[in-house]
Amino acid sequence: MSTGPKPQTIGAVERAADVLNAFTELDGATAGVTELSDRLGLSKAVVHRILASLRARGFIDLDEQTRRYSLGPASLALGLTYLQQIDVRDAARSVLRDLSEQTNETATLSIRRGDVRMYVDQVTPAREVKMTVQLGHPYPLHAGASSKAFLAHLSAAHVDEYLAGPLEALGENTITDPVLLRLDLGEIRKRGYAASFGERQEGAASIAAPVSDHENDTVAVISVCGPVERFRDEVGAIAPVLLEATRELSRKLGWEG
Amino acid sequence: MSTGPKPQTIGAVERAADVLNAFTELDGATAGVTELSDRLGLSKAVVHRILASLRARGFIDLDEQTRRYSLGPASLALGLTYLQQIDVRDAARSVLRDLSEQTNETATLSIRRGDVRMYVDQVTPAREVKMTVQLGHPYPLHAGASSKAFLAHLSAAHVDEYLAGPLEALGENTITDPVLLRLDLGEIRKRGYAASFGERQEGAASIAAPVSDHENDTVAVISVCGPVERFRDEVGAIAPVLLEATRELSRKLGWEG
DNA sequence: GCGGCGAGTTCCGCTGAGCGGAACGGCGTT
């Protein structure tokens, strides 16, 4: 992050960006003016004008029957343009599928940008009770196996800086004590993978391991996740399969061990 | 489109959206302040403030060494949130791969939103001279096989409305005469697929056919494309393979013929 | 049918947020 003075910004533009970000955080695909107004603390008139402006440029669609708003095609264009800059998702697809088949659980792929990470792909097993994750939603780096797998492989300076900030609890089991977290990160590095039982999402368990590229950077994290009740018994069998999958994808990305 | 009076918008927000859209249209992954300023006809100070505002909310990244800007993770979150609303891409993946293997050419998947369509997936063959397309870039509905395949299957009223508007030429071979285009659309519907030789992109040729869902709506278009020189000789053999692929995906999406 | 309610939409007076021109600082080239 920049240490200089903060550059001049435009409040109206920031508020519009807040509106767009709200759509990635909401549970439903559509939102109404009042809902966004309450959520963001803006007047209905402002929200309405922002939505109308973004709609004029393709970022927002309006269903004129229900009078509710959803993301528009320019949003997709933006995301796919961003994805063009990375090809990890394509390379990982077959690895994820094999991993899901071998474990009979959900396999996910995450990437990190700054101090957040997000799921960018998943393969779910052909069974009724299973986990599915929300693609694109940003998560902090301390909560959940995939997040901690990234955090454990950042530089010591970056870890220090991250742990000096607020550690938000996503659920009852999220580790928010920096001392405990450091111990966990040490275990993760020694063991090769991170584990989480309800830290990011109650009822959900997962193990996750990093994927490296030709520069030995951690460019992605692969996880296997499922409902807590049955996952505890499966971890021992899943871990070596996960580690082999991450090695396979790492080799694909030019990692040489 | 709404026929009522245009709602109040915010100019600053529209200008910010123009900046974001510019990143989906540029050839490179990064852009500088002056380049965007020239492109959009805004002062450098305005562009800088817009970029700073969008950066504050995660939509833009700044490389502090090169002092150039690129899309940030919130852009990806937006696109993937949008993608969550559709699952065509997942369903089509194996169909695209088989199609590319059988034809030894690039297979693409497009979706349409309003009067634009975009590539949302592609599978390229294992050969050196091949076509690749840019995911996420919006194209008008009259230029190129994938676009025309959508246009040919819109309602007559929608086609009338579209053809009454300006038909921008993307290249020398783009059809911009509404009368000629109507004839072509009729052929497309009769033949079952659209063909293009350099209409969207010079040197590129493709054929494309629609994919239908359980409501018989055209929800996607699949194309096979390659360099013009060799494609002319291959069209006859590729067409039935393409049509079978679209029928297969359509059945997957609940189409019953 | 009527009235109330809640949602999205529109209007308009007011003022400070945002604009643009220009200066500044840094870097690369000659």
Added chain:
DNA sequence: AACGCCGTTCCGCTCAGCGGAACTCGCCGC
């Protein structure tokens, strides 16, 4: 060293955008 170009910052000026409130419409209960 001078120059050009880029991104960044500053500041005077004014109108773009804000918020409060009225409006419209659809739904629901009586």
